[in-house]
Amino acid sequence: xxxxxxxxxxxxxxxxxxxxxxxxxxxxxxxxxxxxxxxxxxxxxxxxxxxxxxxxxxxxxxxxxxxxxxxxxxxxxxxxxxxxxxxxxxxxxxxxxxxxxxxxxxxx
Amino acid sequence: xxxxxxxxxxxxxxxxxxxxxxxxxxxxxxxxxxxxxxxxxxxxxxxxxxxxxxxxxxxxxxxxxxxxxxxxxxxxxxxxxxxxxxxxxxxxxxxxxxxxxxxxxxxxxxxxxxxxxxxxxxxxxxxxxxxxxxxxxxxxxxxxxxxxxxxxxxxxxxxxxxxxxxxxxxxxxxxxxxxxxxxxxxxxxxxxxxxxxxxxxxxxxxxxxxxxxxxxxxxxxxxxxxxxxxxxxxxxxxxxxxxxxxxxxxxxxxxxxxxxxxxxxxxxxxxxxxxxxxxxxxxxxxxxxxxxxxxxxxxxxxxxxxxxxxxxxxxxxxxxxxxxxxxxxxxxxxxxxxxxxxxxxxxxxxxxxxxxxxxxxxxxxxxxxx
Numbered sequence: 001x002x003x004x005x006x007x008x009x010x011x012x013x014x015x016x017x018x019x020x021x022x023x024x025x026x027x028x029x030x031x032x033x034x035x036x037x038x039x040x041x042x043x044x045x046x047x048x049x050x051x052x053x054x055x056x057x058x059x060x061x062x063x064x065x066x067x068x069x070x071x072x073x074x075x076x077x078x079x080x081x082x083x084x085x086x087x088x089x090x091x092x093x094x095x096x097x098x099x100x101x102x103x104x105x106x107x108x
Numbered sequence: 109x110x111x112x113x114x115x116x117x118x119x120x121x122x123x124x125x126x127x128x129x130x131x132x133x134x135x136x137x138x139x140x141x142x143x144x145x146x147x148x149x150x151x152x153x154x155x156x157x158x159x160x161x162x163x164x165x166x167x168x169x170x171x172x173x174x175x176x177x178x179x180x181x182x183x184x185x186x187x188x189x190x191x192x193x194x195x196x197x198x199x200x201x202x203x204x205x206x207x208x209x210x211x212x213x214x215x216x217x218x219x220x221x222x223x224x225x226x227x228x229x230x231x232x233x234x235x236x237x238x239x240x241x242x243x244x245x246x247x248x249x250x251x252x253x254x255x256x257x258x259x260x261x262x263x264x265x266x267x268x269x270x271x272x273x274x275x276x277x278x279x280x281x282x283x284x285x286x287x288x289x290x291x292x293x294x295x296x297x298x299x300x301x302x303x304x305x306x307x308x309x310x311x312x313x314x315x316x317x318x319x320x321x322x323x324x325x326x327x328x329x330x331x332x333x334x335x336x337x338x339x340x341x342x343x344x345x346x347x348x349x350x351x352x353x354x355x356x357x358x359x360x361x362x363x364x365x366x367x368x369x370x371x372x373x374x375x376x377x378x379x380x381x382x383x384x385x386x387x388x389x390x391x392x393x394x395x396x397x398x399x400x401x402x403x404x405x406x407x408x409x410x411x412x413x414x415x416x417x418x419x420x421x422x423x424x425x426x427x428x429x430x431x432x433x434x435x436x437x438x439x440x441x442x443x444x445x446x447x448x449x450x451x452x453x454x455x456x457x458x459x460x461x462x463x464x465x466x467x468x469x470x471x472x473x474x475x476x477x478x
Contacts, residue, residue, distance in 0.1 A: 087361045
């Protein structure tokens with residue numbers, strides 16, 4: 001399978017959980033090797049979240065994830081459109097996609 | 109055992125909105141009353157006029173067919189005084205066995221049904237509808253139509269298809285000498301349509317797209333079952349033992365599907381969601397409706413340009429101009445330069461905002477008759 005590069009962006013406070021880096025370009029490994037147990041060959045947002053949790057998420061995963069999805073209150077945009085328009089967790093990631101996570105949860 | 113809250117004589121069998129209990133008879137009377145009241149109180153139809161009744165085999169359409177036939181069969185002062193002309197538009201993805209079932213559905217009631225292909229839209233001189241038989245398809249138009257639809261995003265496609273259907277319904281209504289059209293939108297469908305239309309930029313057209321009567325053309329489109337909800341329809345179908353055909357739409361994510369999820373989700377726990385949305389929609393209208401001189405070529409809505417000080421459309425265009433780094437241009441909004449770089453072709457001149465947005469997504473040219 002060809003390489004899969006995506007741009008991950010974090011804002012609204014979500015970057016605090018990811019080393020305070022707002023934008024990163026990452027290359028995803030071959031899915032069969034990374035998660036052999038799920039028997040799938042195409043990356044969807046569901047697997048991306050697992051990968052992010054294992055590789056990028058630095059602290060308090062409960063502030064970012066809930067179950068196998070993101071916490072309610074975190075907006076996910078795929079190429080600047082709401083992920084609901086793309087099928088949320090089931091969206092098949094394409095090479096070059098920009099995926100943005102915006103937290104709407106704030107302290108006060 | 110609790111009794112029907114209407115007649116209080118028989119035990120209730122149907123629970124609506126999680127709290128209202130009805131018996132079968134009272135329920136059926138109530139549904140057909142809603143249908144009759146909707147037609148009656150609007151006083152739009154004249155006696156025995158031809159009405160084009162659009163069927164697609166789905167839940168709403170099956171009920172509409174049943175209600176119309178029941179109304180015609182009556183022999184008292186409540187008799188429905190129209191001459192029905194049944195009509196079906198064959199979609200690009202529809203298979204023949206489905207169409208045949210629909211023809212049977214009508215023939216079983218001893219009524220004829222007129223059929224036409226939706227791809228006729230691409231042809232200027234449209235062929236006449238065929239009675240009880242699947243008409244021959246113009247392959248060229250069919251391929252062109254499919255190509256055009258597949259080029260669009262799913263949200264645009266849904267919206268555009270609705271406009272195509274509307275235009276074809278009107279066109280064939282004229283062909284078949286009908287002055288009115290019945291379509292089978294339920295209050296549930298209309299609530300979803302309201303939310304999606306607002307998000308697509310068709311806010312000014314709500315009155316015609318969601319209300320009882322769409323009178324943008326001289327042929328009026330009426331929605332006689334607009335006060336009946338999907339829940340009621342499902343009960344009605346079970347009690348009357350009707351067999352709706354399975355209209356299956358491919359699972360696709362679009363603004364419309366998200367709006368549908370949103371409305372249905374809320375409705376589960378808040379039983380008055382749909383009625384609140386629909387009642388609100390009824391109150392939205394346009395002022396000075398007769399003043400519109402320009403009409404959109406696709407959806408026939410009035411184009412009203414200088415009503416607001418600044419519209420979202422102008423803001424989007426302005427933002428585009430700025431992003432294109434046209435800094436030397438000091439011209440303001442509405443200047444020729446804006447027309448030239450507009451993201452929205454023909455907007456405000458020939459097309460309304462939403463239709464222009466759809467048009468901008470089409471790769472092939474459309475018969476626009478400009």
